Amino acid sequence: MSSAESAVETIQREMTIFARRARASAGRMHPELSLVSYTLLGHLEERDGCRATDLAAHYALDKSTVSRQVAALERSGLIERRLDPEDHRVQVLHLTEAGREILAQVTRSRRAAFRERLADWPEDDLARFAAYLERYNAGADGADPD
Amino acid sequence: MSSAESAVETIQREMTIFARRARASAGRMHPELSLVSYTLLGHLEERDGCRATDLAAHYALDKSTVSRQVAALERSGLIERRLDPEDHRVQVLHLTEAGREILAQVTRSRRAAFRERLADWPEDDLARFAAYLERYNAGADGADPD
DNA sequence: TCGTCCAAGTTGTACTGTACAACTAGAACG
DNA sequence: CGTTCTAGTTGTACAGTACAACTTGGACGA
Numbered sequence: 001m002s003s004a005e006s007a008v009e010t011i012q013r014e015m016t017i018f019a020r021r022a023r024a025s026a027g028r029m030h031p032e033l034s035l036v037s038y039t040l041l042g043h044l045e046e047r048d049g050c051r052a053t054d055l056a057a058h059y060a061l062d063k064s065t066v067s068r069q070v071a072a073l074e075r076s077g078l079i080e081r082r083l084d085p086e087d088h089r090v091q092v093l094h095l096t097e098a099g100r101e102i103l104a105q106v107t108r109s110r111r112a113a114f115r116e117r118l119a120d121w122p123e124d125d126l127a128r129f130a131a132y133l134e135r136y137n138a139g140a141d142g143a144d145p146d
Numbered sequence: 147m148s149s150a151e152s153a154v155e156t157i158q159r160e161m162t163i164f165a166r167r168a169r170a171s172a173g174r175m176h177p178e179l180s181l182v183s184y185t186l187l188g189h190l191e192e193r194d195g196c197r198a199t200d201l202a203a204h205y206a207l208d209k210s211t212v213s214r215q216v217a218a219l220e221r222s223g224l225i226e227r228r229l230d231p232e233d234h235r236v237q238v239l240h241l242t243e244a245g246r247e248i249l250a251q252v253t254r255s256r257r258a259a260f261r262e263r264l265a266d267w268p269e270d271d272l273a274r275f276a277a278y279l280e281r282y283n284a285g286a287d288g289a290d291p292d
Numbered sequence: 293t294c295g296t297c298c299a300a301g302t303t304g305t306a307c308t309g310t311a312c313a314a315c316t317a318g319a320a321c322g
Numbered sequence: 323c324g325t326t327c328t329a330g331t332t333g334t335a336c337a338g339t340a341c342a343a344c345t346t347g348g349a350c351g352a
Contacts, residue, residue, distance in 0.1 A: 005261070007272035012260040014279035015164065019172075020185055022165030024206065024339085027308095036309075039166060053329060060170065062311050067331055069309085089318050089329040114158040115151075117285050126153035129278040132271065133160035139263050170310085173337090182338075199300060208340050213302055215338085235300045235347050 029113065030106050036061075037078075038110075040069060041095060041103045044079060049094040078102055175259065176252050183219060184256075186212075187241060187249045190225060195240040224248055 026035040033041070040055055047054075056066040070093060073079045078099030084090035095103065118126060172181040179187070186201055193200075202212040216239060219225045224245030230236035241249065264272060 004269045004272055007269070007276040008261050008264055009257065010276035011264065011272070011279060012256060014276070014283050015168070016181070016185065017283050018161065019165050019168030020181060020205070022161070035162065035166060039162065059166070063330065065310055087319070110158060111155065115154050117282070118154055118157065123150045123153070125278065126150055126157065128274065130153040130156035130160070132275040132278065133157060137160050137163050209301065211339055233348070
């Protein structure tokens with residue numbers, strides 16, 4: 001196997017290990033906000049509100065899945081729906097103040113966990129690792145759009 | 147935010163994106179073998195057989211979860227249980243020939259997908275990315291052992 | 293030898309995340 | 323108008339997971 005091939009092999013293996021761990025450990029860290037909910041809230045914050053359909057398209061989830069996630073987040077008081085006056089089929093989703101707080105809190109704690117895990121990495125390596133990950137995920141857009 | 151902090155932020159975000167995608171896309175690629183089953187079969191191959199309890203400990207899964215996964219893999223004819231003659235509580239799990247084949251086939255196809263996704267990466271970058279991932283996962287051992 | 297405790301695994305139950313299909317309600321356009 | 327498209331909800335099903343209760347078998351001290 002060429003050295004490029006063995007690097008690919010390693011990347012595959014390590015990404016798999018990471019993926020297998022991620023959900024469970026995210027759940028353990030934040031029982032109040034699953035990885036999916038966290039991602040959806042983050043998206044709402046970033047876009048300053050959007051439609052359920054947009055979330056479904058962006059994350060390649062079924063609209064029914066998003067509908068139920070959204071319903072749960074609303075029940076928890078983390079988001080609110082605003083009927084679009086232009087188009088009554090549409091509900092624009094917005095973070096509530098509580099949602100913003102929870103999101104910020106979970107983000108802080110996730111960030112702390114990552115930071116701790118990466119504490120002894122030289123700054124150059126952090127930057128390069130970050131760039132590689134971005135590039136990897138960007139490259140995956142075609143096959144599995146985000 | 148320092149540049150190290152923003153790199154950590156990016157790493158967190160990108161790893162999360164990746165984790166969110168991984169299971170779903172693994173499932174789409176290989177309906178016949180989930181990410182978990184794949185991992186368990188891989189472990190059995192690597193260790194040349196082990197106990198259900200070992201799998202549970204290694205992957206931080208409940209023994210009931212492993213028990214059901216193992217039952218399903220056995221039903222599919224991918225693994226077999228051999229009663230330990232020394233200790234009749236113990237079943238040593240082994241890949242069957244069919245299991246070995248499926249595992250090899252899925253490994254090949256996963257490898258091809260990764261390779262394609264990484265096709266235009268220079269070899270140096272592949273090697274560095276692989277090293278970073280290994281280092282990252284190794285560092286996570288304490289918090290979330292593998 | 294026996295009783296108690298421990299270890300391996302199974303089974304009952306429940307919950308989450310997910311998809312697909314069928315449906316409702318509203319919009320758009322001929 | 324009526325047809326067709328779009329946004330979202332609901333019914334149903336399934337995978338993966340955990341926890342608790344249980345069964346079976348081993349270990350070890352009294």
